[in-house]
Amino acid sequence: xxxxxxxxxxxxxxxxxxxRPCPSQNPRAENNLGEVERRLEAFLSLSHVASxxxxxxxxxxxxSLPSDSDSDLIDRALKMASLxxxxxxxxxxxxxxxxxxLSWPLPPDLTIKVFSMLDTQSLCYASATCLLFSKCAxxxxxxxxxDLTTLVPKVNNAVVATMIQRAGKGLRSLKxxxxxxxxxxxxxxxxxxxxIRNAIVEVPNFxxxxxxSRQGRESSILTxxxxxxxxxxxxxxxxxxxxxxxxxxxxxxNASLGAALSACPSLLDLEIVGLHVELRQTLxxxxxxxxxxxxxxxxxxxxxxxxxxxxxxxxxxxxNCPHLTSxxxxxxxxxxxxxxxxxxxxxxxxxxDFSTSYSITGNFLRNLGSCNGGNLLEVLILRDCMHLKxxxxxRLLTAILAxxxxxxxxxxxxxxxxxxxxxxxxxxxxxxx
Numbered sequence: 001x002x003x004x005x006x007x008x009x010x011x012x013x014x015x016x017x018x019x020r021p022c023p024s025q026n027p028r029a030e031n032n033l034g035e036v037e038r039r040l041e042a043f044l045s046l047s048h049v050a051s052x053x054x055x056x057x058x059x060x061x062x063x064s065l066p067s068d069s070d071s072d073l074i075d076r077a078l079k080m081a082s083l084x085x086x087x088x089x090x091x092x093x094x095x096x097x098x099x100x101x102l103s104w105p106l107p108p109d110l111t112i113k114v115f116s117m118l119d120t121q122s123l124c125y126a127s128a129t130c131l132l133f134s135k136c137a138x139x140x141x142x143x144x145x146x147d148l149t150t151l152v153p154k155v156n157n158a159v160v161a162t163m164i165q166r167a168g169k170g171l172r173s174l175k176x177x178x179x180x181x182x183x184x185x186x187x188x189x190x191x192x193x194x195x196i197r198n199a200i201v202e203v204p205n206f207x208x209x210x211x212x213s214r215q216g217r218e219s220s221i222l223t224x225x226x227x228x229x230x231x232x233x234x235x236x237x238x239x240x241x242x243x244x245x246x247x248x249x250x251x252x253x254n255a256s257l258g259a260a261l262s263a264c265p266s267l268l269d270l271e272i273v274g275l276h277v278e279l280r281q282t283l284x285x286x287x288x289x290x291x292x293x294x295x296x297x298x299x300x301x302x303x304x305x306x307x308x309x310x311x312x313x314x315x316x317x318x319x320n321c322p323h324l325t326s327x328x329x330x331x332x333x334x335x336x337x338x339x340x341x342x343x344x345x346x347x348x349x350x351x352x353d354f355s356t357s358y359s360i361t362g363n364f365l366r367n368l369g370s371c372n373g374g375n376l377l378e379v380l381i382l383r384d385c386m387h388l389k390x391x392x393x394x395r396l397l398t399a400i401l402a403x404x405x406x407x408x409x410x411x412x413x414x415x416x417x418x419x420x421x422x423x424x425x426x427x428x429x430x431x432x433x
Contacts, residue, residue: 096130104132111136120147120163143167147175149247157226164229169236176226177247177274223251227260238263248274248301258285265289271297279332280308287313287320294323295351300331303356307333314338318345328353328381340364343374350407353381360385361420362392365399377405381412390419 033041046054058077062070106114115123115137127137136142143166148155155176164171226249230238241264246252252275261267267290272282279298286293300306309332324346334357343352343364354360360382368374382388393413400408413419 093131108136112139112141115139115142116144118142120145138166140166140168140170144170145173145243146171147173149175149177149179149245151178153178153221155222157223160222160226161229164237165232167237168233169240171230171237171241173243174230174241175243175245175247177222177245177249179247179273221251222249224253224256226252227256230260231263235263240266242266243269245269245271246273246275250274250276252277254278254281257282261285262289265291267293269293269295271295273297273299274301276301278308279306279329280310280313283309283313283317287317291320292323293321295326296324297326297328297353298330298332299328303331303358305333306331309334309338311338311341314341314345318342322346323348325349326351328355329357330354331356333358335359336361336363340368343368343377348376349374350376351379352377353379354385355381355383355412357382357385359387361387361389362396363389365392365396367399368404375405376407378407379410380405380408381410383412383414384416385413386415386417387420388413388415390421393419 062073065073104111111133115126115133116139118126120143123137123142127134143163146163146167148160148163160176164174230241238260244260244264244267246257254277257272257275257277258281261270262285270286270290270293279300282298286296318341325348327342327346327349328351330353334354336359339354339360340363343349362382362385368377399405400411
């Protein structure tokens, strides 16, 4: 063989070079062990000794010492055992994590992509699995769509702040608060107000008294400041937020909600259920800050008692939010003249829901289907509107048969009390019940 030709190692020599030599074949590794490591190795070599022998040996050691020293030895043994157990668990987790890193088939970028498709609770479970998953789960992409809704109050301000900070400017959707059932869609549920009291009554093993005992504990109650992180970091978290759903946050007030909406100029979908905020103040905040909004769902926490809406507020909302296609105002005291401004004013409106609204008689429906703003309606829901007159409903059906409301595919005028006739309409309006 030419002395200048390169030496090509065999496959066997390459595989041997890739393997980590055992300590007996690597004397240098043994020489690197300190005195503590050597003693620990010698101690661990006793692991094959039977438990009974170890007990007897320790007992003989105690008997060989002065009586005033045995307690100190026992304490030192317990402390050493605890430290050794912690070290073993840490090393075990570290090696398991390294094993996962080598055996997990996906690269980090694809792992993050998969994690970004999980719901928030599943993401937290995955994050606690191993170090690899924990690192991947901290990527802002995984927190773009946050769902922090629960059956009972157990998410606090700190959790919300942490999640929003992790999402940063990548936050696109945020759902927060207490809902009676994770499987219920509030947009299609029967017209009743879902308060925290309702939610807790329906959950097994959770009483209203238990909920009351939690009121003083910040650990389980969201306060009015729970949405303040949307304004943090120069407003980056809320700048590109598209969807905001809030359920039964009892301590939320008008000022706090208004401040949160001012941090969300790109909001397209706003859903509010069971918050103690005024309709007029909320619509003013939406009108002033959320000019791109397409869907607004607002259900009152005090059915029939909120009479705050003004005609000027309706005009401002129509002028400032021209892209609205879905409008749901449920449980408010609405008058036909104001409702007509809203329905007729929004040129792209397709979905309307005024269920459980008081004072609506149906007068706003007259000549609506033949004019701009009403002829695009596909869904009209007036369920359980106590003062809805059967005469106005008859006019509506006649208009539909005549060719108005050409795009209407769903109409709901069901009423547990029945439609109001001219004979009992006055009684319904002024009955104390």
